Amino acid sequence: MGQEYMNPKNINYDKIINLSRRRFLVTGVTAGAGLTLGVYLGGCNKPSAEKATEAAADKMAAAATNEAGPGLAGGEVVTDSSFEPNAFIRIGSDNMVTVVSKHLEMGQGTYTGLATLVAEELDASWDQIHVEGAPADAKRYNNLFWGPTQGTGGSTAMANSFEQMRKAGAAARAMLVGAAAQKWDTPADSIAIKDGVLSHGNLRATFGELAELAAHQPVPTDAFLKDPDEFRLIGTVLPRKDSKEKCYGKAVYTQDVKLPGMLTAVVAHAPRFGGKVKSFDATEAKALKGVVEVVQIPNGVAVLAKDTWSAKKGRDLLTIVWDESSAFKLGSDEILAQYKQLAESAGAVARKDGDAEQAMTQAAQTFEAAYEFPYLAHAALEPMNCVVKLTAESCEIWNGEQLHTGDQMSLAALFGIPPEKVIINMLYAGGSFGRRANPHSDYVLEAASIAKAINGKAPVKLVWLREDDTQAGYYRPMYYHKIKAGLDKDGKPVSWQHRIVGQSIIKGTPFEGGLIKDGVDGTSVEGVANLPYSVPNISVDLHSPEIDIPVQWWRSVGSTHTAFAVETFIDELAVAAKQDPVDYRMRLLDKHPRHTTVLKLAAEKAGWGSPLAAGKGRGIAVHESFNTYVAQVAEVTVKDDGSYSVDRVVVAVDCGIAVNPDIIKAQMEGGMGFGLSAVVSSKITLKDGKVEQSNFHDYTVLRMNQMPEVEVHIVKSAQPPSGVGEPATPVIAPAVANALFNVTGQRFYVLPIVNVSNTQLASRRKHVA
Amino acid sequence: MIQLMINGTPHQLDIDDDMPLLWATRDIVGLTGTKFGCGMAQCGACTVHIDGQPIRSCVTPVSVAQGKNITTIEGLDSKEARAVQSTWEKLDVVQCGYCQSGQIMSATALLAQNPKPSDDDIDAAMSGNICRCATYARIRAAIKEAARSLA
Numbered sequence A: 001m002g003q004e005y006m007n008p009k010n011i012n013y014d015k016i017i018n019l020s021r022r023r024f025l026v027t028g029v030t031a032g033a034g035l036t037l038g039v040y041l042g043g044c045n046k047p048s049a050e051k052a053t054e055a056a057a058d059k060m061a062a063a064a065t066n067e068a069g070p071g072l073a074g075g076e077v078v079t080d081s082s083f084e085p086n087a088f089i090r091i092g093s094d095n096m097v098t099v100v101s102k103h104l105e106m107g108q109g110t111y112t113g114l115a116t117l118v119a120e121e122l123d124a125s126w127d128q129i130h131v132e133g134a135p136a137d138a139k140r141y142n143n144l145f146w147g148p149t150q151g152t153g154g155s156t157a158m159a160n161s162f163e164q165m166r167k168a169g170a171a172a173r174a175m176l177v178g179a180a181a182q183k184w185d186t187p188a189d190s191i192a193i194k195d196g197v198l199s200h201g202n203l204r205a206t207f208g209e210l211a212e213l214a215a216h217q218p219v220p221t222d223a224f225l226k227d228p229d230e231f232r233l234i235g236t237v238l239p240r241k242d243s244k245e246k247c248y249g250k251a252v253y254t255q256d257v258k259l260p261g262m263l264t265a266v267v268a269h270a271p272r273f274g275g276k277v278k279s280f281d282a283t284e285a286k287a288l289k290g291v292v293e294v295v296q297i298p299n300g301v302a303v304l305a306k307d308t309w310s311a312k313k314g315r316d317l318l319t320i321v322w323d324e325s326s327a328f329k330l331g332s333d334e335i336l337a338q339y340k341q342l343a344e345s346a347g348a349v350a351r352k353d354g355d356a357e358q359a360m361t362q363a364a365q366t367f368e369a370a371y372e373f374p375y376l377a378h379a380a381l382e383p384m385n386c387v388v389k390l391t392a393e394s395c396e397i398w399n400g401e402q403l404h405t406g407d408q409m410s411l412a413a414l415f416g417i418p419p420e421k422v423i424i425n426m427l428y429a430g431g432s433f434g435r436r437a438n439p440h441s442d443y444v445l446e447a448a449s450i451a452k453a454i455n456g457k458a459p460v461k462l463v464w465l466r467e468d469d470t471q472a473g474y475y476r477p478m479y480y481h482k483i484k485a486g487l488d489k490d491g492k493p494v495s496w497q498h499r500i501v502g503q504s505i506i507k508g509t510p511f512e513g514g515l516i517k518d519g520v521d522g523t524s525v526e527g528v529a530n531l532p533y534s535v536p537n538i539s540v541d542l543h544s545p546e547i548d549i550p551v552q553w554w555r556s557v558g559s560t561h562t563a564f565a566v567e568t569f570i571d572e573l574a575v576a577a578k579q580d581p582v583d584y585r586m587r588l589l590d591k592h593p594r595h596t597t598v599l600k601l602a603a604e605k606a607g608w609g610s611p612l613a614a615g616k617g618r619g620i621a622v623h624e625s626f627n628t629y630v631a632q633v634a635e636v637t638v639k640d641d642g643s644y645s646v647d648r649v650v651v652a653v654d655c656g657i658a659v660n661p662d663i664i665k666a667q668m669e670g671g672m673g674f675g676l677s678a679v680v681s682s683k684i685t686l687k688d689g690k691v692e693q694s695n696f697h698d699y700t701v702l703r704m705n706q707m708p709e710v711e712v713h714i715v716k717s718a719q720p721p722s723g724v725g726e727p728a729t730p731v732i733a734p735a736v737a738n739a740l741f742n743v744t745g746q747r748f749y750v751l752p753i754v755n756v757s758n759t760q761l762a763s764r765r766k767h768v769a
Numbered sequence B: 001m002i003q004l005m006i007n008g009t010p011h012q013l014d015i016d017d018d019m020p021l022l023w024a025t026r027d028i029v030g031l032t033g034t035k036f037g038c039g040m041a042q043c044g045a046c047t048v049h050i051d052g053q054p055i056r057s058c059v060t061p062v063s064v065a066q067g068k069n070i071t072t073i074e075g076l077d078s079k080e081a082r083a084v085q086s087t088w089e090k091l092d093v094v095q096c097g098y099c100q101s102g103q104i105m106s107a108t109a110l111l112a113q114n115p116k117p118s119d120d121d122i123d124a125a126m127s128g129n130i131c132r133c134a135t136y137a138r139i140r141a142a143i144k145e146a147a148r149s150l151a
């Protein structure tokens, strides 16, 4: 990575200085769309945590509505000498600072990133920081971009927490300083803090030594955030907080939870979506050693055993008659045929600039293309699973929890208990890529319904085998795009008509109100409806057919298909206009400096335009998602047999302030690699309603020998940080397809591109005029 | 009764002899560092060593592992292992981490057999280990750096 982009001294922070200089009120400030700073009073530690935190949360709510003013005394319930200045920080007398992460760590580095923000303002030493997952409590731990909802997704973790976590750290710092001032009988402004040690003259004290006294300090009514040029941790490469335990097999995932008396459940699911159990015979399964119970649940039959293997063996011995009268029975080919048919007529309008139809008739030449995208499984390496324990009035789960509030509501409804009686333990997730944020709580409810079916007599761990995970749905939907563009005599696009056909991810979920407007699911058209290229006449419309296959967001959501369609098509237009693909984009991105910056940087670092050996080619693409801008240049080699390899990928990213450049780099590498799986091989297909793939032998994903060399360059930026978990994923497909064109002269309209000589992929570009 | 020697400790287990070593290790013995990803020798998450050789414990019945020395991530302790694990930490290879026990078991076995692996050697030894977070570039770099540190 280019060092010049990693050095915080090179970052221009002017723009955010004004923001951070602003004083803020620690207790009960509301800012923006009703967000409440999760800073509350209380000096309690774990043992009596529940009561005290409830009281504290109520107090916070009261403070937020101005029933209690600033300056409220802190530390009312000190059960030991630890100091818990707010919902996000606990400082123990052992000098450990525990940062409570409201977001799920699923690989994206959020535990490290959020802890960095706290450590920065607290002036803690990185070594004394420890991170733990927050419980489900939307009052304190809501995602500030999602209103009153707690959850992780949309690459929002860093962006929504950037101020909040720094303020939490600054407040705690002020209270520690207050404690030292009291202890040493000296003014607060004469006290310095560095690396977790407070000092005044020759006097020294650690956080741990001051914790108890700090808990009795008034919560500051104002505190300063650092100016960005004072940052000493933000912008540097700090080691990940979760590395060690993950390198020594000690990190705990849902799969690893074992409660006393717990049974493991493996479920027989219907072979087709919408199938129901008509009858079943469990005689053989029940006779098996280790099998304890067999129960019917709404979507299948669960075998509960003392261990996973016995449960699986029992499941395989079940004889089930399925009622498939209302099951889905179409195949991918038939669905695609329907989509093509639909694409013949106009859909719901997502964007209309000028008159694209009229302008098309004036164009010097027009081009058309159609694109096909298959269903995709998330295939996180840890298959979906969930542990549930029931008591008479509560439900406790252990889960790689990505959508706390949604799952809490779903479970509360299932058991008829208040949501706060649903206790969620958020564990590490072995990947998710969106899957664990299921708006229908699918696998969580499945686990809970098994526990319910045995009347809660034992805790239950639901384990999906890889086959269950691959075939249970909630896929990235299949999509079909049709684009037509008209160029003037200079090759400049004057008209762009874009029609998209594919299932809505949002319809039927609690997100419907916010994300579907005028019949358009924003996640279906993102990346096209906000087409950054200057085209005077644009129309974008959408069909959202209802198909009984469960669908869900998949890392980078709509951009997974829109970026491919837009970025390969614009590449075609550049060639038609006889212009260099980089220059052509640069000209049409005249109003989008952040796009052009990454585009230029990636091209420059990749040696765009320099000669390549025979059989090799280069392609570029640029795309913004979740306010992060990514350009990639892919270099490929095409072999005589039509197989190809992706050898090198140069990534340029602008994600605002780079909080931890190495984690950004890791997410660019990994996000790109995740996207590359779907370029070179992954697809879910259906035949007669049955999913044809079942495990990694036929749902193939990227392996070591297919991974290109990756180079990442981070743009210096003063903008607030935006997310990096998703934005690298959608860019690689068009970059590779454009590179393959560069070698073969052939365009690709269907993903995945398994082999360039595959006749199905034959060029379909129609040169109409 | 099945007798397993795991990380130098003998275990007597009342299980059927067709139970894969993976589930015996995780569910019965309680060592959960070895992970389940596919159950059909496709992903490598369950890799352990039997007499120093990397094997996929999800398709290895306990009957086959009896009488042999089984090493899991919890018991890994060799100079190659120390080099691999410390380099993994130094380069911050992990993301979700779920594949990493298996990656580290495969990488350790590779370096024990081949102290100076080429890129092709790394491809051959590591392509059976899927990382859905695609940490492959760092895994490759870490193996090379560990090899250098051992030289």
Ligand code: FES
Residues within 6 Å of the ligand: B035, B036, B037, B038, B039, B040, B041, B042, B043, B044, B045, B046, B047, B056, B057, B058, B059
């Ligand atoms: S779980 Fe054994 S190889 Fe995947």
Ligand code: FES
Residues within 6 Å of the ligand: A107, A381, A430, A431, B094, B095, B096, B097, B098, B099, B100, B130, B131, B132, B133, B134, B135
């Ligand atoms: S680190 Fe997530 S699967 Fe490898």
